[in-house]
Amino acid sequence: xxxxxxxxxxxxxxxxxxxxxxxxxxxxxxxxxxxxxxxxxxxxxxxxxxxxxxxxxxxxxxxxxxxxxxxxxxxxxxxxxxxxxxxxxxxxxxxxxxxxxxxxxxxxxxxxxxxxxxxxxxxxxxxxxxxxxxxxxxxxxxxxxxxxxxxxxxxxxxxxxxxxxxxxxxxxxxxxxxxxxxxxxxxxxxxxxxxxxxxxxxxxxxxxxxxxxxxxxxxxxxxxxxxxxxxxxxxxxxxxxxxxxxxxxxxxxxxxxxxxxxxxxxxxxxxxxxxxxxxxxxxxxxxxxxxxxxxxxxxxxxxxxxxxxxxxxxxxxxxxxxxxxxxxxxxxxxxxxxxxxxxxxxxxxxxxxxxxxxxxxxxxxxxxxxxxxxxxxxxxxxxxxxxxxxxxxxxxxxxxxxxxxxxxxxxxxxxxxxxxxxxxxxxxxxxxxxxxxxxxxxxxxxxxxxxxxxxxxxxxxxxxxxxxxxxxxxxxxxxxxxxxxxxxxxxxxxxxxxxxxxxxxxxxxxxxxxxxxxxxxxxxxxxxxxxxxxxxxxxxxxxxxxxxxxxxxxxxxxxxxxxxxxxxxxxxxxxxxxxxxxxxxxxxxxxxxxxxxxxx
Numbered sequence: 001x002x003x004x005x006x007x008x009x010x011x012x013x014x015x016x017x018x019x020x021x022x023x024x025x026x027x028x029x030x031x032x033x034x035x036x037x038x039x040x041x042x043x044x045x046x047x048x049x050x051x052x053x054x055x056x057x058x059x060x061x062x063x064x065x066x067x068x069x070x071x072x073x074x075x076x077x078x079x080x081x082x083x084x085x086x087x088x089x090x091x092x093x094x095x096x097x098x099x100x101x102x103x104x105x106x107x108x109x110x111x112x113x114x115x116x117x118x119x120x121x122x123x124x125x126x127x128x129x130x131x132x133x134x135x136x137x138x139x140x141x142x143x144x145x146x147x148x149x150x151x152x153x154x155x156x157x158x159x160x161x162x163x164x165x166x167x168x169x170x171x172x173x174x175x176x177x178x179x180x181x182x183x184x185x186x187x188x189x190x191x192x193x194x195x196x197x198x199x200x201x202x203x204x205x206x207x208x209x210x211x212x213x214x215x216x217x218x219x220x221x222x223x224x225x226x227x228x229x230x231x232x233x234x235x236x237x238x239x240x241x242x243x244x245x246x247x248x249x250x251x252x253x254x255x256x257x258x259x260x261x262x263x264x265x266x267x268x269x270x271x272x273x274x275x276x277x278x279x280x281x282x283x284x285x286x287x288x289x290x291x292x293x294x295x296x297x298x299x300x301x302x303x304x305x306x307x308x309x310x311x312x313x314x315x316x317x318x319x320x321x322x323x324x325x326x327x328x329x330x331x332x333x334x335x336x337x338x339x340x341x342x343x344x345x346x347x348x349x350x351x352x353x354x355x356x357x358x359x360x361x362x363x364x365x366x367x368x369x370x371x372x373x374x375x376x377x378x379x380x381x382x383x384x385x386x387x388x389x390x391x392x393x394x395x396x397x398x399x400x401x402x403x404x405x406x407x408x409x410x411x412x413x414x415x416x417x418x419x420x421x422x423x424x425x426x427x428x429x430x431x432x433x434x435x436x437x438x439x440x441x442x443x444x445x446x447x448x449x450x451x452x453x454x455x456x457x458x459x460x461x462x463x464x465x466x467x468x469x470x471x472x473x474x475x476x477x478x479x480x481x482x483x484x485x486x487x488x489x490x491x492x493x494x495x496x497x498x499x500x501x502x503x504x505x506x507x508x509x510x511x512x513x514x515x516x517x518x519x520x521x522x523x524x525x526x527x528x529x530x531x532x533x534x535x536x537x538x539x540x541x542x543x544x545x546x547x548x549x550x551x552x553x554x555x556x557x558x559x560x561x562x563x564x565x566x567x568x569x570x571x572x573x574x575x576x577x578x579x580x581x582x583x584x585x586x587x588x589x590x591x592x593x594x595x596x597x598x599x600x
Contacts, residue, residue, distance in 0.1 A: 004048045004082045007146070008063055011046060014142050016060065021109035022101055023142060024126075025056040028117040030276045031194050034479055035208045037215065038151040040117070042143045045150075049078045052376070056084075057097060059104070066097055069465070070375035077382070098129035107134040115139035115277035120270075120291075123277035139278060153252075156206035158214050158233050160241055161475065165403050166202050167306025170245045173200050173299070178222060180295035186269035188262060189295070191218040193274045195476045196296040201227070201247065203238065204475065210362050211477045212400060217255040217279075224248060228255040256282050263287075271297070293482060300473065301483050302497040307404075307474045308521055311499060311539055314404030315519070317354040319541035319573045321399070322408065325350045326542075327584045333414055338387045340366040340379035344397070351399045361398035361405050361478040368393050372411070372513025375466065389415035392512040392548075398478055407478050407501055409517035412545040423460075424506040425514050425548035430456040431504040432516045433561050435468065435485070435536070439525045442532040444494055446485035453485070453504040462506055469500040472519055496534060498522045516544065541569045543588045551595055563591055 015023055029040035035052065044050045046058070047065055051074055054067035066087045067075055075086050088094050095103070101111060111130060115123060127137045144150070163169060177200065181189050191197050194213035198204050205214025216229040226248045234242070234249065242249055250258070259279055262268060264286035271294040272280075283289065303311065325347045332338060344364040351357055367377045368385040372394035379385070387393055393414055398407035411425065431453040438452055446469065451458075453468045467486030470479045482492040483500055494500075500522070505515035518540035525535040543566050551559070566589035574582045 004046070004084075007046050008058065008082075008084075010146055011058055011142065012060055014146060015058065015112065018112065018140060018142070019110060020112040020138070020140065020142075021059065021105050023058045023112040024097065025058070025114075025143070026117050027052065027054050030116040030278070031192050031215070032119050032274045032276070033194055033208055033211070033213075034477065035211055037154050037207050039153050041151075042114075042117070042147070045143070045147055047079070047084055048082060049075055049084075051075065051378075055097060057101065064100070066094075068375075070377075073374060074378070074380075098126055102130065102133040102135065105133075105135050108136070110136045110138050112138055112140045112142065114141055114143065115281065118277045120272035120275055120277055120280045124272075139281070153215055153230065154207040155230060155232050156214070157235050158203050158205045158229070158238050160238060161202050161204050161402065163202065165306070165310055165475070167304040168202075170200070170202050170247075173202075174220065174225060176299060177220060177295055181220070181222070181269060184269060184290055184292065185267055186290050187221060187266040188268050189220040190259070190268065190270045190275055190279070191220070191294060191296060192276065192279070193271070193294065193297065195473055195480070196274075196294055196300065197227075199300040199473070199476060200296050201242075201245075203241075205233070210360055210400070212358065212475060213477075215252060217252070219255075219258065226250055226258065228252050228258070255279065259283055270294075297482055300476070301471055301480060302495050303474055303499060303521070304497065308497065308499075310401075310403030310474065311405075311519070311521065314356070314399070314401040314406055315539045315541050316572060316576065317356070317401065318351065318399055318406040318408070319569070320576050321347070321350040321354050322410075322542045323573060323577060323581055323585050324353075326410075326412075326588075327581060330584070333387050334389075336386060336388060339384045340368055340371070340387070341381070341384045343387065343395075344379065347395070347397055354399075354401070356402040358400040358402060358475070361400045361407060365394065365396035365409075367395075367513060368414075369512055370510050372515075373507040373509050373511060374513070375507070387414055391415070392417070392421060392514065394513045394515060396515065396517065400475060402475055405472055405475055405478055406540070407472060407517065407519055408540050408542060409503060409515045410542060410545065411514045411516060411548065413548050417548050419550075421512065421514075422548055422550040423553065424462070424508070425516075425545075426550040426553045427456045427460055427462065428504050428506055428514050428516050429544065429549065429562075430554065430558060432502055432518070433558050435502050435504075436518070436520060436538055437557075437561055439533045439535045440494070441530070442493075442534060444534070445490055445492060446483060446494060446500075447487060447489050449494075450485050450487050453502070457504065457506065464505045464507060466503075466505070468504055469502055472499045472501065474499075494522050494534065496522050496524055499539070500536075502536070514548075538565065538568075541572055543569050543585070546588070546591055546594045549594065559591075559595060566591060 029036040051071035204212040219226045259282040269290040344366040369391040396409040434452040469485035471483040473480040503517035520536035525533040570589040
């Protein structure tokens with residue numbers, strides 16, 4: 001911890017020299033990415049806290065970390081001996097960062113940030129709140145000069161994703177984007193979200209953990225497409241590919257100068273939730289700005305038939321890997337040697353045996369017992385629990401395949417479940433089924449469906465704090481917008497071709513966590529005199545743990561749904577399995593010995 005204390009001390013001296021009263025260090029890169037390259041882990045460098053979400057505030061005599069409930073326990077452990085104070089977001093007595101700064105700084109004092117790490121929206125919101133207290137927000141770089149041996153920006157090579165996986169050429173995609181630009185009278189579109197750029201150009205990279213993207217910016221006009229990227233990442237195949245598709249390549253760092261040279265009177269389209277403040281400040285004042293969600297964000301959220309079939313095929317292989325893994329788990333858990341970390345590695349190994357596997361889609365959440373109640377728990381050597389008889393094991397994992405991205409959560413019991421565990425699991429299952437089985441009119445938004453997944457839980461006085469569904473990219477980010485299902489209002493209409501999760505849960509602190517997650521595809525349902533209706537096609541293929549079901553709580557329709565789902569799982573996966581694996585899966589899918597006749 002002495003290294004952390006030394007860094008903080010040096011940082012505070014640098015602040016004093018620059019007349020900075022407070023400095024804010026977020027978990028962000030210049031592209032508003034969920035996961036960031038090591039080069040941009042500035043908050044982790046100064047604090048030692050490596051959770052995926054959190055913000056550090058440094059003042060002359062204090063350092064504070066704001067993070068959410070997913071990371072309270074982790075932060076408590078990692079901040080020991082650093083004197084960094086944990087600020088627990090979401091709790092009644094925890095002020096926001098802007099409120100805390102406003103009450104602890106004096107009028108006229110300065111707050112520093114690296115504007116590359118703040119979106120336009122984030123910077124504007126913070127600036128507005130601080131300005132109301134006459135506190136000045138300034139863009140200043142301090143970390144770079146102090147972080148010795150800072151990791152370089154990654155140089156992993158970019159590779160082309162064959163059109164047989166993506167279904168549309170770069171030419172078709174750019175033409176569609178230009179049509180959107182023309183409808184908004186935009187002369188230039190600035191793209192900074194890495195998944196938007198990768199999707200549009202039909203290429204992928206490996207600069208960021210779990211997300212197959214690469215550090216870049218893209219400018220599109222009516223007659224040019226300019227990609228800003230480190231050319232050392234382009235091999236002999238990629239350079240000609242870009243040339244053939246009319247894409248001009250310039251150095252990654254040249255984007256700032258290019259933006260500053262926009263012609264006077266140009267209309268610049270950008271997404272203020274994605275573009276960083278530093279680049280926005282380079283746009284000439286003579287230009288007009290059109291602030292909209294990137295048209296690429298919407299386009300990539302709607303999968304074409306090739307992409308949809310890719311998801312289906314990826315789910316088949318993923319289901320095979322899961323079958324092999326859970327069979328292995330069944331056969332070995334009683335030896336008392338399996339741990340959260342060891343089973344996560346074994347699952348990755350089984351996935352790696354499958355064709356087109358490119359890596360995990362996020363860090364596996366292997367959570368036994370009380371760890372399952374910790375949102376986004378990540379097993380560490382010091383927390384690595386042994387799987388043993390008498391509690392619940394929650395496993396949330398996913399794979400990246402060239403033809404699709406997977407994300408599945410299964411909760412199983414090791415030993416005999418308690419009545420409360422069975423009730424909780426069954427209530428979660430009822431919510432999962434209710435959302436999966438709904439038919440809804442075109443024009444429906446995600447927040448209008450959220451209550452379906454929660455109703456059975458609410459009626460029992462139970463709730464969960466996370467969203468019910470997130471969008472999923474096609475061999476891209478496992479968390480993709482703008483689609484989603486959660487209590488918060490979201491203006492995005494659910495469209496045919498969107499892929500989402502379905503993941504209600506129950507979390508009992510200190511005891512266990514339960515979550516059931518499948519991925520679903522929005523597909524047409526029916527047409528009537530009342531309009532067009534849509535439904536969800538379930539993509540994920542793996543059975544639920546029938547040992548955790550309280551059959552008396554299920555209706556006949558819910559039992560029928562579960563029987564049908566297990567039948568589909570067995571029919572699709574069994575041809576890909578050995579005889580022994582096939583028999584194991586058949587036993588897991590067979591509900592005939594479990595169902596209480598009164599449920600039918």
